[in-house]
Amino acid sequence: MFGYQTWGHRTLQALLKSRHEVCLVVTHPASDHVYESIWADSVEDLARSEGIETYLAKRPTDDLIQRVKALAPDVMVANNWRTRLPEELFTIPRLGTLNLHDSLLPQFTGFSPVVWALISGASHTGLTAHLMDAELDTGDILVQRAVEITPTSTGTSLVLATLDLIAEVLEEALDQLEFGTAKPVPQDLSARTFFHKRSDRDSVVDWTWPAADIERFIRALSDPFPNAYTYFRGERLRLIKAHVSRCMYGGTPGRVFIEEDGGMVIVAGADAYRGRSPGIVLDVVRTDDGVDHDAMAYFGHGGGYLTSRP
Known part of the structure; x- marks a missing residue:
C-alpha cells in the first residue's frame, strides 16, 4: 500500500480489517506543508504498530522498485500518494495498482479535490477507485460513490463524508479484481478538470x-x-x-x-x-x-x- 495522511491511514485501517495480507506499506515522511500537516493521521505509526514492513520515501526509488518486485504482490493500493508512481512500479502487481481519489473522476483530477469541488459550485463530490495508468488520476474506473454538496456543506464535512466511503469502495474494488468480475470503465478525458495544489x-x-x-x-x-x-x-x-x-x-x-x-x-x-x-x-x-x-x-x-x- 502507498498512502499518506488521514486518507492513507483510513485505507490501511480498511485493509487491516479485510481478509487481505498487507506485505509492505510505503508512505511519506512527516511534512510541515500546511495542507500536509492537517488531516495528518500517521500511516507510518499504524503500519509499524501492526508489525508491517514500512518504507519512507518522498518519491519512488530504484531500491523501492526492487523491493516491490521481490515481494511480487497481487495488487497495490494507493491513496493520497503525493508524487507520481512510475509505470515500472505500478505495473508490477499481477492485478495492477488500484488508486483511490476523492472526487467523481474525471472531474477534479489532481489536488485538494473536495475543497475545489465546493469552491467551484459542483453539486456532488465523492470517491473513485480506478486502475492506475501513466497519467495522473486518468485510469479506468472500477467503483464510484457520490456525496451530495448541500447549501450547508463545508470542506470539513465533505472530507469526513468521503473518508467514510473508503472501506466500502476499497472492498468492492478489491473483490472485483480478486474474483475477475471487474468491468473497468474508461474515463471521458474530454470532461476532465485538473486542479493544482493549494497554497x-x-x-x-x-x-x-x-x-x-x-x-x-x-x-x-x-x-x-x-x-x-x-x-x-x-x-x-x-x-x-x-x-x-x-x-x-x-x-x-x-x-x-x-x-x-x-x-x-x-x-x-x-x-x-x-x-x-x-x-x-x-x-x-x-x-x-x-x-x-x-x-x-x-x-x-x-x-x-x-x-x-x-
Whole structure:
C-alpha cells in the first residue's frame, strides 16, 4: 500500500480489517506543508504498530522498485500518494495498482479535490477507485460513490463524508479484481478538470466574485483548513462564518457597508456598481491572534474596504 495522511491511514485501517495480507506499506515522511500537516493521521505509526514492513520515501526509488518486485504482490493500493508512481512500479502487481481519489473522476483530477469541488459550485463530490495508468488520476474506473454538496456543506464535512466511503469502495474494488468480475470503465478525458495544489495565495478572497461564490469559498475553507482571508486596515482577517444578504447592495466590491441581520454587509460582485447584486454578510471573523469576533463588534460601523493585500 502507498498512502499518506488521514486518507492513507483510513485505507490501511480498511485493509487491516479485510481478509487481505498487507506485505509492505510505503508512505511519506512527516511534512510541515500546511495542507500536509492537517488531516495528518500517521500511516507510518499504524503500519509499524501492526508489525508491517514500512518504507519512507518522498518519491519512488530504484531500491523501492526492487523491493516491490521481490515481494511480487497481487495488487497495490494507493491513496493520497503525493508524487507520481512510475509505470515500472505500478505495473508490477499481477492485478495492477488500484488508486483511490476523492472526487467523481474525471472531474477534479489532481489536488485538494473536495475543497475545489465546493469552491467551484459542483453539486456532488465523492470517491473513485480506478486502475492506475501513466497519467495522473486518468485510469479506468472500477467503483464510484457520490456525496451530495448541500447549501450547508463545508470542506470539513465533505472530507469526513468521503473518508467514510473508503472501506466500502476499497472492498468492492478489491473483490472485483480478486474474483475477475471487474468491468473497468474508461474515463471521458474530454470532461476532465485538473486542479493544482493549494497554497496560501489560494485562500485570499476576491470581492469581485458574486456573494454566493464567496460564501461557498468561506465554507470550503472551514477549520482545520487554512481559512479564507482578507485584509482590513492592514490587519489580516480570517472569515469563519458568513451568509448572502437579503437585500441588494451597490458600490465598490470590498466596501464595509452596513449591518444586516446582525452581521456586517460587504459589497461584492464585479457588477456591484449597478446595485443589482446581494452582498456577503460577515457573521464571525478571526484575527491573527486566533480569537474569533462577532463581525459587527469587530467593525463597529461601516466604512473602509476589505482588500487582498495589507
